[in-house]
Amino acid sequence: MNASPSPSVPPAGPDVLRTLLERPLPAVMGVLNVTPDSFSDGGDFIAPHRALERARTMIDAGADIIDIGAESTRPYRGAQPVTAADELARLKPVLSDIVALGVPVSIDSMKADVVAFALDLGVAIANDVWGLQRDAGMAPLIAARGAPVIVMHNRESVDSAIDIVADMKAFFLRSLDIAAKAGIARDKIVLDPGIGFGKTAEQSMIALARLGELDTFGLPVLVGASRKRFIASVSPSEPSGRLGGSIAAHLIAAQKGARIIRTHDVAETVQALRVANAIESKQ
Template identity: 40%
Template sequence: MEKTYYRAIARTDTARPDSALTLAGGWCWFDEVEMIRRDADPEIIPATHLPEDVMIRLCSARAPLAGLALDAPRIMGILNVTPDSFSDGGQFDLEDAAVARALELRQNGADILDIGGESTRPGAEEVPEDEEISRTAPVIAALRQIDFDAPISIDTRKALVADQALESGADMLNDVSAMEFDPAMVEVAQVSGMPICLMHAQGLPGDMQDDPRYSDVLLDVYDYLEDRIALAEAHGIERANIIADPGIGFGKTLQHNLALIRGLSLFHGLGCSLLLGASRKRFIGTISQTEEADQRMPGTLAVTLAGLAQGVQIHRVHDVAEIAQGVRLWDAITRGYSEEGGR
């Protein structure tokens, strides 16, 4: 039987019908759904016509992430302790500089800190485990020693690196290979009970941009993530502890990236919180004619706002202060603002 996909048509307008459903327990609502099949034209149906199991997955509030409620947008600040990341390599690869940058990101509005010791930019080479550990674990330990007050995520494909990061005080795993690069990551996530982000990527960093192809990028990425989530659950990892990331820029052309961003609300059907990581990516530079990666903040904000409009809960960005300001304004316009308490 042909598979059917359901994409909630997310809205944020204050004129919300009584019959509307809340999307993922967040700030968006929907009363219509795009019903998609691979070999047929899409149809628009009333949300009330959804199968019950699909409705539950689309509407259920997502579990808190390392203590953070996800009924409001969350900003994940990027801290690359690498010499070769695509836009900030070598800036924070010394421990003191990394700690100072972490504190700055937190002060600027980061709800979560994502620390990575291996570049996964197109063309990047693999970093040995011991070197990746020496870059990341001491920074995490140093932050915990000074009572850094935000959750810390370890951005790694390797189980041993993840395990050492957790021992040093990390609260979350972020695996761009969705536990394929190192199958032992499944055990680390299961035993630790920590949240894990599973991301889609086609190919490895060394070759992922050579000639990426899909039958239907939106549906292919959805199917992949659905399969990886099923594998995680089969190994005892609770769905509430899984975050899904469509992997913007990882084995995708510019048009693939745009198709995924347009269809982001489909991924709520996975029943997980969602992470969007488009910060400073090359497609932003191409469209905006901005060659230097560190000059792509306005384009990153535009993509972030597109994600907010579709209910994406976590936004992984470099330019935390600027994106946080944009998110606060969007939130005030969308959900209201009071001088006494902010929102």
């Protein structure tokens, strides 16, 4: 593994994010789990050669970003926490090779030590499923490195009685306060409603239906509804059988202003977004 990022890879910073967001269509983020226990594809890509092959396949299919994660955060399934050492052991054999493919890479981790390692190798974006509120070292690290960060809404437990959108807004206010105090510029922040995380199936759908209410923050929004459990609440299915529901959710998210779509199924998502855009352009 190379110890330094490829010179062809753009450095982490606001220009990477700005370039992605200036495109007419939402950017498509391809999911790459180098884990044994992720809810949809656990174990499929933990071998370095399989992970690299998967990254290449998603790039060829039109992925604008590769999001790599080495710890399962699967909602509802009792994912077991792993140490930073565990994550690093899974990332080290493959991360620099994926960065060298030349497409921006994001690191899906809630641990500052893991994110620091990834940024050192040329990863462009930090993706924190706890929105800067779990690891106290995350916000200062992001600020010091000048990296864009995806701030995801999360909850320790599900509460079906709450207004989930109000909860999301309050969570994001806390995250943005943490970011501001650390010195993270607002133009480096993306909000993620965290579909499926700390939410009932009904609340996940409400979060999507009311996605436009996040416009009050004036920040780009990422949506990752790919293969999530709420789809099965409408149409019973296993994760691998939820492509249609994932596409439907992502098209609605795009119509409501989402600027990044995170998906396991890159080719199909890219096609759906292009066709929807082509149809809308004829109005």
